[in-house]
Amino acid sequence: MRRTKKLKIQLRAVDLLRMLHRRFSYHELEKIIDIPKSVIALYATGARVPTPENALLIINKILDKVNPATLVMSRLGNLQGMSDWQELVLDPLILRITSTWVMLRFKDHNIDKVLSAETVGVPLATAIALDLDADLVLARRSPEDPRKEYIRGEAGEPPFNVKTFYVSKTSIIKDDNVLLVDDLARTGMTLEALAKIVKNIEANIAGALVIVALGSFWRKRLKKLDVRNIYSFMEIS
Numbered sequence: 001m002r003r004t005k006k007l008k009i010q011l012r013a014v015d016l017l018r019m020l021h022r023r024f025s026y027h028e029l030e031k032i033i034d035i036p037k038s039v040i041a042l043y044a045t046g047a048r049v050p051t052p053e054n055a056l057l058i059i060n061k062i063l064d065k066v067n068p069a070t071l072v073m074s075r076l077g078n079l080q081g082m083s084d085w086q087e088l089v090l091d092p093l094i095l096r097i098t099s100t101w102v103m104l105r106f107k108d109h110n111i112d113k114v115l116s117a118e119t120v121g122v123p124l125a126t127a128i129a130l131d132l133d134a135d136l137v138l139a140r141r142s143p144e145d146p147r148k149e150y151i152r153g154e155a156g157e158p159p160f161n162v163k164t165f166y167v168s169k170t171s172i173i174k175d176d177n178v179l180l181v182d183d184l185a186r187t188g189m190t191l192e193a194l195a196k197i198v199k200n201i202e203a204n205i206a207g208a209l210v211i212v213a214l215g216s217f218w219r220k221r222l223k224k225l226d227v228r229n230i231y232s233f234m235e236i237s
Contacts, residue, residue: 006052012100013055016062017044019093033061059100068098068211068233088211089124089183098233099127102179102209105231106132109206112176113137115198117165117190124211125181132179137172139165139194153197155189155221163189167197174201180208185232188218195225207231 020029021044026037033040035058042048043058050058071094088094111134116125118138129136141164143150149169156162172178178198180191191208198205207229208222214236222230 009052009059010049010055012103013050013058014043014046016059016096016100018046019096020044020062020066023093032065033058059104063097063101063104066097068094068101071097072212072234089120094211095123095127098124098211099131102128103131106179106206106229109179109229110177111179111206113172113178113203114181115139115167115172115178115194116181117194121181121183124183128179128181128209134179135171137167137178139167139197141165151197151200153193153195153200155192155196156187163193165190165193165197167201169201172198172201172203174203176201176203177206178203179206180227182208182210183212185210185213185218188221191218192221192225195222195227199225212236 017029017040020032021040024032026040026044029040030037039048043050049055071091072088111132113135114125114129114132115137116122116139118140122138125138126136128134139153143166145168150166151169151172152164152166154162154164180194180198182191182194185191191210195205195208205225205227208227208231210218210232212234213219213232216235216237219230
């Protein structure tokens with residue numbers, strides 16, 4: 001592992017412990033990651049930095065016990081309906097935990113672009129793009145600049161139940177490795193439209209990720225387009 005990557009892992013472990021301490025006591029964190037609370041306190045305050053090996057161990061234990069699904073579950077009881085679910089992607093801890101999970105899961109996929117639809121999925125996609133050192137690309141519902149060329153992706157059953165998105169032709173190029181990101185998958189039409197854009201450009205779809213999914217039909221839409229590495233942290237039937 002290169003020195004910069006080692007340092008990134010070390011600082012991420014410290015950052016996660018700092019954020020988790022806002023919601024958990026040191027005693028609770030000791031049970032989660034099986035490290036003495038006195039040591040956790042040193043890490044969380046920045047008084048000491050764990051070795052790269054210990055940092056990776058801490059991160060993996062955190063992701064195992066405090067993964068995005070558990071955080072989502074802890075928030076659902078305070079939400080009042082479907083529209084309020086969008087608040088989940090504004091939770092800094094959920095964003096950081098999710099982007100860390102993606103960073104480790106896709107570290108060998110050489111992701112060039114993170115593609116998401118405007119506007120709700122932007123915070124999540126931004127956090128992931130930063131952790132993957134990838135460019136963020138936003139698909140828009142209309143071509144905004146008449147001077148640019150756009151690639152179009154469409155999904156649904158015309159003429160009424162259709163979702164259409166546009167991406168600037170220069171924002172993704174042939175053979176780019178692209179990760180699709182959305183916060184909430186209901187029908188899967190948004191992700192399908194994004195996948196079609198990538199296919200039209202002849203780029204590679206490295207995978208697709210959502211935080212919460214309603215049912216599993218959205219997966220079928222993506223699998224029909226031969227999309228692999230499809231992940232959701234919670235599926236509600």
